[in-house]
Amino acid sequence: MQVKTFEEYQQAYTKSVEQPEQFWEEIANHFQWKKKWDKVLEWNFKEPNVKWFQGATLNITENCLDRHLEKNGDTPAIIWEPNDPTEDHRVLTYKQLHDKVCQFANVLKNNGAKKGDRICIYMPMVPELAIAVLACARIGAVHSVVFGGFSAQSIADRIKDAECNIVITADGSYRGTKEVPLKSVIDDALVQCPSIKRVIVLTRSRTPVSMIKGRDVWWEDEIKKVETQGNVECPAEEMDAEDMLFILYTSGSTGKPKGVVHTCGGYMVYTGYTFSNAFQYQPGEIYFCTADIGWITGHSYIAYGPLSQGATVVMFEGIPTWPNAGRFWDIVEKFKVNILYTAPTAIRSLMSFGDDVLKGKDLSSLTKLGSVGEPINEEAWHWFDEKIGHGNCPIVDTWWQTETGGFMISPIAGVTKTKPGYASLPLPGVQPILVDENGKEIEGNGVNGNLCIKFPWPGMLRTTYGDHERCRTTYFTAYENLYFTGDGCLRDEDGYYRITGRVDDVLNVSGHRIGTAEVENAINMHSSVVESAVVGYPHDIKGQGVYAFVVSPGKHGNEELTRKDIIMTVSRIIGPIAKPDKIQFVTGLPKTRSGKIMRRILRKIAEGDTGNLGDTSTLLDPAVVEEIKNGAL
Numbered sequence: 001m002q003v004k005t006f007e008e009y010q011q012a013y014t015k016s017v018e019q020p021e022q023f024w025e026e027i028a029n030h031f032q033w034k035k036k037w038d039k040v041l042e043w044n045f046k047e048p049n050v051k052w053f054q055g056a057t058l059n060i061t062e063n064c065l066d067r068h069l070e071k072n073g074d075t076p077a078i079i080w081e082p083n084d085p086t087e088d089h090r091v092l093t094y095k096q097l098h099d100k101v102c103q104f105a106n107v108l109k110n111n112g113a114k115k116g117d118r119i120c121i122y123m124p125m126v127p128e129l130a131i132a133v134l135a136c137a138r139i140g141a142v143h144s145v146v147f148g149g150f151s152a153q154s155i156a157d158r159i160k161d162a163e164c165n166i167v168i169t170a171d172g173s174y175r176g177t178k179e180v181p182l183k184s185v186i187d188d189a190l191v192q193c194p195s196i197k198r199v200i201v202l203t204r205s206r207t208p209v210s211m212i213k214g215r216d217v218w219w220e221d222e223i224k225k226v227e228t229q230g231n232v233e234c235p236a237e238e239m240d241a242e243d244m245l246f247i248l249y250t251s252g253s254t255g256k257p258k259g260v261v262h263t264c265g266g267y268m269v270y271t272g273y274t275f276s277n278a279f280q281y282q283p284g285e286i287y288f289c290t291a292d293i294g295w296i297t298g299h300s301y302i303a304y305g306p307l308s309q310g311a312t313v314v315m316f317e318g319i320p321t322w323p324n325a326g327r328f329w330d331i332v333e334k335f336k337v338n339i340l341y342t343a344p345t346a347i348r349s350l351m352s353f354g355d356d357v358l359k360g361k362d363l364s365s366l367t368k369l370g371s372v373g374e375p376i377n378e379e380a381w382h383w384f385d386e387k388i389g390h391g392n393c394p395i396v397d398t399w400w401q402t403e404t405g406g407f408m409i410s411p412i413a414g415v416t417k418t419k420p421g422y423a424s425l426p427l428p429g430v431q432p433i434l435v436d437e438n439g440k441e442i443e444g445n446g447v448n449g450n451l452c453i454k455f456p457w458p459g460m461l462r463t464t465y466g467d468h469e470r471c472r473t474t475y476f477t478a479y480e481n482l483y484f485t486g487d488g489c490l491r492d493e494d495g496y497y498r499i500t501g502r503v504d505d506v507l508n509v510s511g512h513r514i515g516t517a518e519v520e521n522a523i524n525m526h527s528s529v530v531e532s533a534v535v536g537y538p539h540d541i542k543g544q545g546v547y548a549f550v551v552s553p554g555k556h557g558n559e560e561l562t563r564k565d566i567i568m569t570v571s572r573i574i575g576p577i578a579k580p581d582k583i584q585f586v587t588g589l590p591k592t593r594s595g596k597i598m599r600r601i602l603r604k605i606a607e608g609d610t611g612n613l614g615d616t617s618t619l620l621d622p623a624v625v626e627e628i629k630n631g632a633l
């Protein structure tokens, strides 16, 4: 399944384009199916309708757990490093993880969970989070993991949209010196969610919680019940390849976050194949992915991808800068990490502390590095290469999205020649195409355009939960018969791809996707806000910062107080990750005669590039722009 040389990559790529069905069928044969497929692929991007491995049945957890037991039962599956370095780390072998997943799957069943139910998971980065995810998959329930930094309102929106019936959470979580009272946030969310019949609460921080009789139960008590029932094994539910595996919410340019749906068969094949190839994972290697399981990176490349390949994964509960900015490097040294997969924002943040924190750290175990989440700037790339990789670790810059399920454009470690800032070449099975505004293909090299994909791959989203039309209009109507990524992209003279960033109204703040419309809606909830417009601006650490132009009479009152209040409102409505970095009070927004906000102008002002604002002839009131320019922060 692994391509070992550049020639093999080229052969695999050619085959994947010329005979996609045969290509993916051979890959799929490396996995364990209960029943093989009748048909490899059926598709059209019009509806869209994409089905891989129709007629096949499987359970992804048998691929991630059971099939490793005979030979590798004692291989560590998860090495968990706690937030507090003085607390003991934990190791779960494949056998132990299998048993815990089965146990908890039985807990879910005891609490009424059935195949097809949607279960919301809001947990800290502890092994039980991975266990909860896999236990859902074991019984065929659909998990919807919500990142532990989202607010009660965001959780409620997601629970309602997916009509979840169970929540799995913990009393609280640790992040550096902070403690987040997860259960109490859930309690606030559930006021709006009558569909939830059961809340299972893990003990982590011992933060006091209130348990509601008949609704809330403790994880530990439920495990004990299963143990006394002697209910340790849990047969894996037989799932159709196209049955839903999970929903993961992500932001777009309009409206509320949408639930991206991934299915069992294709997602398994795709995450396993891409993990194995991009990182050239070898048995025994220690792989550390610094993401949170609450994001797609954690789903695909902490949980499913690595586990289906029998890998050993380091999972970290804390943050890169606590107790100090050497934390990642301590973890690398402690567990002799071979592969480190992290994000440009973390690299830039750690870089800013200077190289002293690297002194005395033994990073010699590292052989491969990875980056994800946003374009990596050259300075960060070189620092990562020289200071962390000591000039001899390939950097795998993986471009992909929540919707793609797995890596799309990425070097293959040691196989593809890398270039700073370039995600490089498409992986086998991926057919990128650049188009202009009118959807016309831009051929040749040394060109720029909107990045689309013209052929299905097994890991792609199938729908957006409860609203297939939204999936169609968001991804498949911008350009006919193409999947539109929302990214701008350059293809250089060598045919190498460099992602230039989003071309829609989606921000990328510290590698997290934030919809400007969502932030505006949150800001507008504040009683003294009339209207607002949010754009991104270049930020040294975060990549992009959130810049809000706010029309508010607060300008004439206590501006500082209103500013703080607005930030708090956004935190409460979405979560701290969406907090505006800058708020400029203005008396009006630049609008066209038809009332459309001219974001292009606001973006330029936020970027500090006011010299040439482009065509302003359609502006209703040009004076507004002068005022905003003069008051820019």
Ligand code: WT7
Pocket (backbone or CB within 6 Å): 250, 296, 297, 371, 372, 373, 374, 375, 376, 397, 398, 399, 400, 401, 402, 403, 423, 485, 486, 487, 499, 501, 502, 508, 511, 512, 513
């Ligand atoms: C958006 C997807 C996929 C996991 C993390 C984010 C940007 C992601 C890269 C990269 C340049 C990147 C794109 C993409 N992005 N990886 N290696 N180089 N840009 O997932 O939240 O779905 O965001 O992140 O703009 O569209 P996501």
